[in-house]
Amino acid sequence: MTSTQPETSTLAARAAAASVITECLRAQMSAPPRSAAARIFGRTPLSAESEPWFLGALGELDVARRLEALGPAWRVFHSVPVGRGSSDIDHVVIGPPGVFTINTKHHEGRDIWLGSKRLLVNGQRTDHLRNASFEAKRASQRLSVAAHALVDVAPVIVIVGARRITVRERPATIFVLRERELVRWLCTLPAVVPPDAIEQLADAAARPSTWHDAPSLEPADVAAFDRLRREVDGARTRRRGWAIAALLAIFAALPFAALAAWASVMSALA
Template sequence: MTNQAPSMGAHQAAQSVIEELLRQQNGTPERTRFGRIFGVSPLGDGSVSWYRGAKGEIAVGEILATLPPEWRIFHALPIGKKGADIDHIVIGPGGLFTLNTKNHRGQGVWVAGRTLMVSGRRVSHIRDSEHEADRVTRLLRERMPRLAAAQPVIALVDPKSLTIKKSPERVAVVRDTGLRRWLLARPPVFGSAELTDLAAVIDDPATWPTAVFPPTEQPMVDFAALDAQVRQAHLRSTLWKLLGLGASTAAAVLTVPPLVAALMNVFLGGVENP
């Protein structure tokens, strides 16, 4: 009796990123008692970017989950030999979309044609998104030769600003807050029968390359526990900083009156005794 591989639709948002994050965390030393008390992050240096990426993909996944029922959402689909994956594939009346989620919380994003810069630093998001869409299109056309090409989308999570001087030719760059509205505004290209066929192909594990790493047991449960530790550490660190600021302010308040009195004595003494 053979075990049937789970469908791709069973994947959770950020699942691949979370599995890599947990692998990175395996080599991270445990925090000391004082580290926990003073809010030292449990994340290792190599885990921070994976954690941010996971938070971004989860946020976008929650937005996609609010789409109408005729839309289908797939997460964390393997496409490469080195563990590369597609963050999200979205299909609906408006087309086939590959979403590349980027968590640039608090950073300025500037776009002009094929150039995309984050806080003044040029990044390869546009090229990477095109490559992912092309790869998905090739894989799906092996089963559906006449399928329209996938539309690449960069979904930006909570950027400080988004300035688009010139839109890229192929890639849509969209804030997370406007993603749902943007998808629903696409003109219809698929009927219900086509969407059913396409969803079946995407859902079939045989359509996709075998994942490089075996699946991790209960990754979402482990991530929830780690996320709680990270948020608690951030809260404690913030409280200690506020306590430090409060103590400094109180010390300054207590120090100022004697200092002013001393200066006045010097000044008045100087006036009385020229």
Template structure:
């Protein structure tokens, strides 16, 4: 059996996607190509967003401990990233909004004008994590962070907060810099090693440990899906390019015929 330090980024989403193999959401085609549905593409984008956050958080250094996809209870609820370090405890909610305009004020976070629950959910997760740690004998504040990747711009008009809980909202590339800056003012009440050991125990979160063999199978199956959907995206891109070239060629052919006809009419 394993503790939660072996969980991969987006573990819960990966399990969901792998469970869809062979269904209409993930159609398996020849040459290892996998055609994803619109829903599956959204889940895959979510996985890649969490993977990006994990890659960045890995640069924090040995004085920090990062756990990914922490399951809360037996239901489909998890925390993207739990970060424990000299500056305290942080819950990082990673969101991928490619080329989007993100606007934030108070409890509102809009993506291209559409309201989301990012602020509320992040504040709720931080409050819940703090309560669980307190019941385990460690009363420490937990700071919620929403890390946005791929956005065209991020505008914060007023301090993001939900029912008194301040939520940090920032660009994904600035995540590690933010945490390191906070780390320059160490939180005296934080025993990183003790909290990390507690957070890594499945029983802390009322969840089950996952056998290493199951983890390896999950990683292998997801890698096949990831490669297959990448091939599908390449195929779609190639077909799109060929269609575009064909349309241009047809346009030139028709234009040539029109010009030729005009020239013939002028020479008569």
């Protein structure tokens, strides 16, 4: 795969959704090419394997774009490799209110139910709360070692695209928000970290070795992902166009069908 970004030795320049973009493109490489008819009728170019990665990338990119609205007092890191394997943290945010790990979940058009210890998606149990808590604890351990001081990290789950979120009871230590609430919520939290401490934490957070035992920052081919995204959007537009055309054809045929039925009834009564 040809990269469009230079190698970096710091996480400060790492592209948002880098890990999931890379996995999406790897999975997409095995997808068979669409036929001419499939292209005309708007079949998605995504394979069953690449689609979950694609949707995950869209969610992370959406949240990253929103985080750009934070002021200069904040530091944001994306797609942070952590641990020993291929796991990563979607976003690490450091600012006056403290340090946050943000786990993005793209659940477009789905219903979310939130309790103190459970988060359901269309009625199905998830591990979102447990995973977010573990992620923040691991981030706290790693960042504390690098900063030579105890660093508390708050876990945040950001739900992207949900149709409805029903809150029965909020978890005690995990914050669950819609994507549009995130920046406003962060900015309303009380400031507890002085500017010099923010810079020290950001310096530690920017080092890949802070987070991963054997860090390797594989740059994402963002240009290839953008091309794939345009293909997906184009296919969706064509499908919608065909659906609208079909509806118009049905409505156009209705008067003639009604007239034919009326003529048939009158003929039978004659």
